[in-house]
Amino acid sequence: EVRLVESGGGLVKPGGSLRLSCATSGFTFTNYSMNWVRQAPGKGLEWISSVSSTSIYKHYADSVKGRFTVSRDNAKNSLYLQMSSLRAEDTAVYYCATTPHGYRALGFMDVWGKGTTVTVSS
């Protein structure tokens, strides 16, 4: 069974940092690109970052570029999102999701985790 489990969310003050993790199992991690997508309370989906299987390609939405860094550890079958200079508008549920090819980071997302909640507030 394919599983994606996000962790690391919580309450952080504006300007603070947080590192999200996505532990995966049930599939060959190195065959997949990986994504982070967030959803602010009551709002729609917002793509924020993608990384190809070997980390050659990394892409970011303008809203997080320069503040967030995506990485992956293929030995641990895990995806990460380092978030810094956090703002109130970064408050959201953060999902990790797979893209079923590894060579191009951009793609559709076929399996999603349940998400982890990040709240940025003083």
Added chain:
Amino acid sequence: EFVLTQSPGTLSLSPGERATLSCRASQSVSRSYLAWYQQKPGQAPRLLIYGASNRATGIPDRFSGSGSGTDFTLTITRLEPEDFAVYYCQQYGDWLAFGGGTKVEI
């Protein structure tokens, strides 16, 4: 900036009726790299359609996608009670972007 506009914002229908959801892109979507997702309250999104018209694994055939260029459509031929949800389109051609969503309500 690549923008996907979904319409209508809300669709009010009854079980058994046909639902037609629209997704319009501000630029042509290369290779019809357009996907559709369903999201129910408190749940993660679920992939329905990729490549504009290909059903994902396990998706019932009452869901179908069509379109090319800048205009795409998701059709649900006969709404089942479990189909009432929010639907998002996403393009993954030259960049990644989601539309704002269409809520299908009873």
